[in-house]
Amino acid sequence: MLLAIMAFSLSLLGTFLVRSGVLTSVHAFATDPKRGVFILAFLTVVIGGSLALYAWRTSRIGLGGSFEPVSREALLLTNNVLLAAAMGSVFLGTLYPLVMDAFGLGKISVGPPYFEAVFVPLMAPALFLMGVGPLARWKKASLPELAVRLRWAFGVSVIGALLLPLTLGRWSPLVSFGLLLAGWIVAASVVLLADRVRHAATGAGVWARLATTPRAFYGMLLAHLGIAVFVVGVTLVKGYEAEKDVRMQAGDTTELSGYTFRLAAVSDVKGPNYVAARGTMEVTRDGRPVTTLYPEKRVYNVQQMPMTEAAIDAGLTRDLYVSLGEQIDPRTWLVRVQLKPFVDWIWGGCVLMALGGLLAASDRRYRVAARGGALAAAAAGAGGRS
Amino acid sequence: MRVVLPLGVFLLLVALLAIGLTLNPREVPSPLIGKGAPTFELPRLHEPARRFSPGELRGQVWLLNVWASWCASCRDEHPLLVELARSRVVPVYGLNYKDKREDALRWLVQFGDPYVLSVADTDGRIGIDYGVYGVPETYVIDKSGVIRYKQIGPITEERLKSRILPLVAELQR
Amino acid sequence: MMRAVIALLLAMAVVAPAADAPPAAEDPALEKRVTDLAAELRCLVCQNQSLADSNAGLAVDLRNQIRDRMKQGESEGQIVDFMVARYGEFVLYRPPMKVATLLLWFGPALLLAIGLFVLFTRVRRRRVAGEPELSAGDRERATRLLAPGNEARNKSTE
Numbered sequence A: 001m002l003l004a005i006m007a008f009s010l011s012l013l014g015t016f017l018v019r020s021g022v023l024t025s026v027h028a029f030a031t032d033p034k035r036g037v038f039i040l041a042f043l044t045v046v047i048g049g050s051l052a053l054y055a056w057r058t059s060r061i062g063l064g065g066s067f068e069p070v071s072r073e074a075l076l077l078t079n080n081v082l083l084a085a086a087m088g089s090v091f092l093g094t095l096y097p098l099v100m101d102a103f104g105l106g107k108i109s110v111g112p113p114y115f116e117a118v119f120v121p122l123m124a125p126a127l128f129l130m131g132v133g134p135l136a137r138w139k140k141a142s143l144p145e146l147a148v149r150l151r152w153a154f155g156v157s158v159i160g161a162l163l164l165p166l167t168l169g170r171w172s173p174l175v176s177f178g179l180l181l182a183g184w185i186v187a188a189s190v191v192l193l194a195d196r197v198r199h200a201a202t203g204a205g206v207w208a209r210l211a212t213t214p215r216a217f218y219g220m221l222l223a224h225l226g227i228a229v230f231v232v233g234v235t236l237v238k239g240y241e242a243e244k245d246v247r248m249q250a251g252d253t254t255e256l257s258g259y260t261f262r263l264a265a266v267s268d269v270k271g272p273n274y275v276a277a278r279g280t281m282e283v284t285r286d287g288r289p290v291t292t293l294y295p296e297k298r299v300y301n302v303q304q305m306p307m308t309e310a311a312i313d314a315g316l317t318r319d320l321y322v323s324l325g326e327q328i329d330p331r332t333w334l335v336r337v338q339l340k341p342f343v344d345w346i347w348g349g350c351v352l353m354a355l356g357g358l359l360a361a362s363d364r365r366y367r368v369a370a371r372g373g374a375l376a377a378a379a380a381g382a383g384g385r386s
Numbered sequence B: 001m002r003v004v005l006p007l008g009v010f011l012l013l014v015a016l017l018a019i020g021l022t023l024n025p026r027e028v029p030s031p032l033i034g035k036g037a038p039t040f041e042l043p044r045l046h047e048p049a050r051r052f053s054p055g056e057l058r059g060q061v062w063l064l065n066v067w068a069s070w071c072a073s074c075r076d077e078h079p080l081l082v083e084l085a086r087s088r089v090v091p092v093y094g095l096n097y098k099d100k101r102e103d104a105l106r107w108l109v110q111f112g113d114p115y116v117l118s119v120a121d122t123d124g125r126i127g128i129d130y131g132v133y134g135v136p137e138t139y140v141i142d143k144s145g146v147i148r149y150k151q152i153g154p155i156t157e158e159r160l161k162s163r164i165l166p167l168v169a170e171l172q173r
Numbered sequence C: 001m002m003r004a005v006i007a008l009l010l011a012m013a014v015v016a017p018a019a020d021a022p023p024a025a026e027d028p029a030l031e032k033r034v035t036d037l038a039a040e041l042r043c044l045v046c047q048n049q050s051l052a053d054s055n056a057g058l059a060v061d062l063r064n065q066i067r068d069r070m071k072q073g074e075s076e077g078q079i080v081d082f083m084v085a086r087y088g089e090f091v092l093y094r095p096p097m098k099v100a101t102l103l104l105w106f107g108p109a110l111l112l113a114i115g116l117f118v119l120f121t122r123v124r125r126r127r128v129a130g131e132p133e134l135s136a137g138d139r140e141r142a143t144r145l146l147a148p149g150n151e152a153r154n155k156s157t158e
Helices: A002-019 A033-060 A072-102 A112-135 A143-168 A173-198 A206-212 A215-240 A344-361 A364-385 B004-022 B072-087 B101-111 B125-129 B157-172 C002-014 C028-038 C057-071 C076-087 C099-129 C136-145
Strands: A242-248 A253-256 A259-270 A274-285 A288-293 A296-300 A306-309 A311-314 A318-329 A332-341 B062-067 B092-097 B118-121 B137-141 B147-152
Touching: A002 A033, A002 A072, A002 B004, A033 B004, A072 A112, A072 B004, A072 C099, A112 A143, A112 A173, A112 A215, A112 C099, A143 A173, A143 A215, A173 A206, A173 A215, A215 A332, A215 A344, A242 A253, A253 A332, A259 A318, A259 A332, A274 A311, A274 A318, A274 A332, A288 A311, A288 A318, A296 A318, A306 A318, B062 B072, B072 B092, B072 B101, B072 B157, B092 B125, B101 B118, B118 B125, B125 C057, B137 B157, B147 B157, C028 C057, C028 C076, C057 C076
Parallel strands: B062 B092, B092 B118
Antiparallel strands: A242 A332, A253 A259, A259 A274, A274 A288, A274 A296, A296 A306, A311 A318, A318 A332, B062 B137, B137 B147
């Protein structure tokens, strides 16, 4: 219950933080402290109200049964703690500069190096437990049994994690680690699915067993797969992204990770509220054309400050970025080309997670619960009268 | 106890955010306040053959105003500077930041020249020494050459009356 | 798509042999050091980008400063000190480790420790408390639902 309140509260808080001008943010394009006061008041009423209600009524909500320290409940709760700690540290890092400023302790900034140093050690165990959790029994699980069931999954993911980076180019321990976690989740999910198919109660066929499996289970598999995809995306982008800054004139080419970029021309164009220098960059790979990109350096009529419009070619296995830097002389431009492998997997992973969640939520059992409640009430009424 | 904890923590958070609304996260306070104004030797804007160095102003309280012809906000504060120069309360020196000489001279002709003199920091190196990250910025420097105050952004009437002029008066005693 | 191909072929036929673009930096090894250091510093104009990513004028100037100083032999530490002396600690992307930021750096570990502690004490408390008692009415209902004839109704559970 508290988790649900916190989830909504945090999204309200996020809105406040970026729109009020309390923190600098890429999302803040219309900050206004007056608007901030309004949002803060709204936020206080909604969240304060729900927390007050929680404090008052929580004793009415049941606590549920007990369970052993090693059990599915315990693993789920441990994961909750890890996720909450990760969320807490992001929260801490975001608001700390504000706290220091408010107390007059000076102005610091907290950037990606902090978040990376803090988030990864918290999420790594969570990802590991994500593989183990679904296989553990409710109430009481046995560690030796889990180890036996998962040893195949563990072996496969370790080997895959060690070998895969070699096929992509460089081997790096961080890339291996990321791939290990992602592979582990996938392998453990496969074990889970295989178990379900093998150990059905009655002698029904494989398809029948799969068909009667509740949707929540497939939702969980899909969501976990989404997380694995997400981790793969983050790992591979960070591990193998490449960029190059070059000086180019019309007709020059440059090469990056097997792609050839040729600057055909840079021409002046006029937009509805800006003028721009637009480059025409032809991209080929092994002689075959891939795409043509049009990066721009715009000067908007009102602002008079040059804005860079990068040109992006999105793909399933990589994104290509081209952007114009400064113009060094009338014929030469500084150009930056970048290759980001598997970056769209980050988005894809999130989409899969969302779909998994939707699938799980559509499980009949959540809807049957309402009907079952009426049924139980009728039975209790009948039992009471007899 | 534990159920009231979230509510208590939340109320503390609200208090923090309310304070945050009064602060400006984009403003970067200068670590140079209380330290000596970085020295330089730059050509004068009007007479490029002659150079100027802040050491020449020891014994005086003065203002260093960072400006440029391409800076829109500079126009907002300029009338105040012109007025200030006319009142002869404190001399104002200009640091012409990353500008072209012809543009700068033309701008001064058009909007008025409050500066005893301006120096040309064409590549912005001296600006970096002073921790300049936006234009306009203004420094109040005392008789021993120590920076006492940095105004980030255009000087407003209110800021001039409440902070800058009283400080200047105190330093000139 | 076809037009791009044709344009490309024509361009290749007409234009003089294209030059392979020279790198923007004269010394790629030095440039990498510059970029690595710039990635640890915050751009003060576009405050949500690092000095390495930002295209702002000041960012370009500061990168040039870093490059010049590295050429003169200054170390990363000296250059960072140079930046902090002029712009304050705000320019650091990685918050400094000092008394005021101890809570920031050790906060996450602390949160995790508190969370795990709360978890373990709760689990232990539940085990001691034991199973909740069923009321007589509930027990009768449970017996009825678990009776062999009710398998069909129970199919939707796991």
